[in-house]
Amino acid sequence: MYTQSFSVPDGDPAAAKSRVQPISASEAALQASFDQRIDADGRIEPQDWMPEAYRKTLVRQISQHAHSEIVGMLPEGNWISRAPSLKRKAILIAKVQDEGGHGLYLYSAAETLGVSRDQMLDALHTGKAKYSSIFNYPTLTWADVGVIGWLVDGAAIMNQIPLCRCSYGPYARAMVRVCKEESFHQRQGYEALLVMMQQGTVDQQAMVQDAVNRWWWKCLAMFGPPDADSPNSAQGMRWGIKRISNDDLRQKFVDATVPQAKVLGVTLPDPDLKWNESRGHYDYGAIDWDEFWATVNGNGPCNKERLSTRVKAWNEGAWVREAALAHQHKQQQRQHKEAA
Numbered sequence: 145m146y147t148q149s150f151s152v153p154d155g156d157p158a159a160a161k162s163r164v165q166p167i168s169a170s171e172a173a174l175q176a177s178f179d180q181r182i183d184a185d186g187r188i189e190p191q192d193w194m195p196e197a198y199r200k201t202l203v204r205q206i207s208q209h210a211h212s213e214i215v216g217m218l219p220e221g222n223w224i225s226r227a228p229s230l231k232r233k234a235i236l237i238a239k240v241q242d243e244g245g246h247g248l249y250l251y252s253a254a255e256t257l258g259v260s261r262d263q264m265l266d267a268l269h270t271g272k273a274k275y276s277s278i279f280n281y282p283t284l285t286w287a288d289v290g291v292i293g294w295l296v297d298g299a300a301i302m303n304q305i306p307l308c309r310c311s312y313g314p315y316a317r318a319m320v321r322v323c324k325e326e327s328f329h330q331r332q333g334y335e336a337l338l339v340m341m342q343q344g345t346v347d348q349q350a351m352v353q354d355a356v357n358r359w360w361w362k363c364l365a366m367f368g369p370p371d372a373d374s375p376n377s378a379q380g381m382r383w384g385i386k387r388i389s390n391d392d393l394r395q396k397f398v399d400a401t402v403p404q405a406k407v408l409g410v411t412l413p414d415p416d417l418k419w420n421e422s423r424g425h426y427d428y429g430a431i432d433w434d435e436f437w438a439t440v441n442g443n444g445p446c447n448k449e450r451l452s453t454r455v456k457a458w459n460e461g462a463w464v465r466e467a468a469l470a471h472q473h474k475q476q477q478r479q480h481k482e483a484a
């Protein structure tokens with residue numbers, strides 16, 4: 145359903161790349177070589193010189209992304225013990241485990257920029273760091289698990305495929321595997337819903353529609369504020385970190401999802417949703433940005449619960465981290481002894 149091909153044009157890169165004012169001749173040369181590489185659509189690697197603002201932007205985005213992956217394990221993890229069959233339970237366990245893995249690749253990618261995992265986790269646990277708004281909503285029924293796969297992972301992959309071409313090498317490479325796994329997540333969600341819609345009872349079909357009604361608008365908001373209100377977009381695009389704008393990705397998601405909803409037999413809860421022949425896209429209604437910002441700022445329905453669950457898991461896992469360090473220490477001592 146979602147292509148791995150990267151065929152969307154990036155605009156005019158030569159005109160768009162940033163030029164930070166250099167402070168010395170040697171720094172000017174470094175800046176020029178950085179700009180040249182960005183202009184040529186090349187990759188920046190951890191050992192390369194980079195402007196401090198570029199580094200900070202990446203740390204911000206990659207760490208927020210990593211936090212989203214691990215907080216994203218919670219709403220679905222909630223359903224592992226209540227999955228309706230062994231098959232669905234096995235799939236869900238694998239999926240939730242994948243999300244944990246995505247978090248780990250992304251924390252590793254961010255660490256190459258000189259920030260430690262402890263610093264990033266501390267920012268998450270103290271509420272200073274953002275993570276995706278979407279994970280602050282409750283999963284009320286089993287249909288929510290299918291809808292998260294279909295719509296939430298579908299939206300995530302739409303946003304993440306262009307990140308495989310991000311200018312920062314470690315992030316781009318991590319995203320290739322993440323996107324392959326997200327494709328599976330999206331498909332398993334869609335298939336679970338298809339079974340409920342085509343073979344389920346009237347009550348099960350109603351449960352799917354109810355879940356779609358509750359998640360649709362949150363998924364549209366997930367792409368971030370409108371381009372005109374997105375403070376980081378212009379610079380992120382100039383640096384080749386972001387490749388497609390928030391609004392363009394949102395539109396691509398709507399256009400891809402409407403036909404899928406038709407096959408599924410559900411109604412997307414938007415009376416303004418209709419094909420616009422002249423634009424060649426679906427028009428859609430107004431997103432509630434006040435609700436989005438309230439959630440991003442910590443006041444969504446599950447923000448407090450999500451954070452306290454994360455902090456509890458971190459605290460309760462302290463003995464595992466201590467045991468792993470003690471084991472490593474022991475191994476090192478043994479190796480030293482053998483070498484002596």
Ligand code: 3HC
Pocket residue numbers: 204205208209210212213216243274275276277278296297300303304365366367368369373374375376377380386390440
């Ligand atoms: N939830 C929470 N905060 C959000 C947000 C969302 N859905 N969308 C935007 N924001 C925040 C931004 O982080 C930024 O805050 P900051 O300046 O304090 O860091 C602010 O709102 C303004 O937004 P911008 O559009 O200017 O910010 P960006 O240029 O960084 O774009 C983004 C936002 C599109 C989310 C971009 O950072 C991005 O593509 N990030 C990588 C992908 C990602 O993090 N996805 C999260 C979901 S992952 C997931 O869903 C897991 C999967 O398993 C389901």
